[in-house]
Amino acid sequence: MTLSDLIHHEPDAQTLQRWITKVPYATYLGIKAEVHDNEILFILPEDKKLVGNPTLPAIHGGVVGAFMEQAAAFHLIAKMDNPVLPRIIDFSLDYLRPSRLRDTYAQCTLTRQGRFIANVSVTAWQEQYDKPNAIARAHFLIPET
């Protein structure tokens, strides 16, 4: 069974977790998903293999970006009225502080979903939500079915 067979609207945490297992890179990063009060929370658990700066130590910024991009894609699928696999058009990422070697969280907002294009914003944090480590915005193309 592939990811496209599994996707559906407003999934629970268990379903999201099954989606993640269908994406080898998301599985490799160790991404987890939880649902709290209808809000999806993505988690990138602390793991030494993610380190980009061994002195601090800090997680590789590109990994944080990849995690946020993956979170945006899963979030969009979860919020679509008729879920299909979206295709990323562009990704814009602002780094605000280094991500230490600890769990990282991401939450997304589907800012706009048009017929062909969706705009998703992502906030990633470690200690508290209002002290984000990075913020990002992704545009996705919604393939016509």
Place this chain on the structure above:
Amino acid sequence: MRTLSVRDKTKIISQMSDLIPHTHLQGICLESINGEELTLRLPYRKELVGNLETGAIYSGVLTMLLDHTLGTASICCDQIGATITPTLDLRIDHLAAAPAGKDIFAVARVYKVTRRVAFTAGFAYCESRDEPIAKATGSWVLMPELQFSELFSAGPGAQQ
């Protein structure tokens, strides 16, 4: 600021590849240095796949690779010298899916340096430089007080 030789840059890049755990695990290596332009290579691995139906590498992997390559270009920039450059921002345009089974090459150069910021640009391709699969621009904060050698001073096998 002294100019870095190709040998200096090769040494810095191989130190980065060896001592940064994530890039070491990904097997990211130097492909070529051409003046201020450098090319890194990411070998194809099944763990990097985003779409099991096509075998295409996940787009976020390109974000990671381009972040790393643009960052490496800023660390190796002749006008900057080997200092630590935290990322300020990064923008990736995904132009095409990465074909299954192919290594990805990422090319980057610094196109402007100010006192505190380095502006970089680059792209990723698989088979031909003329057919990029992603383009990237990024800005990096310059912190001349943090020399590159300090990043690895605590790391195993760090060389002076």
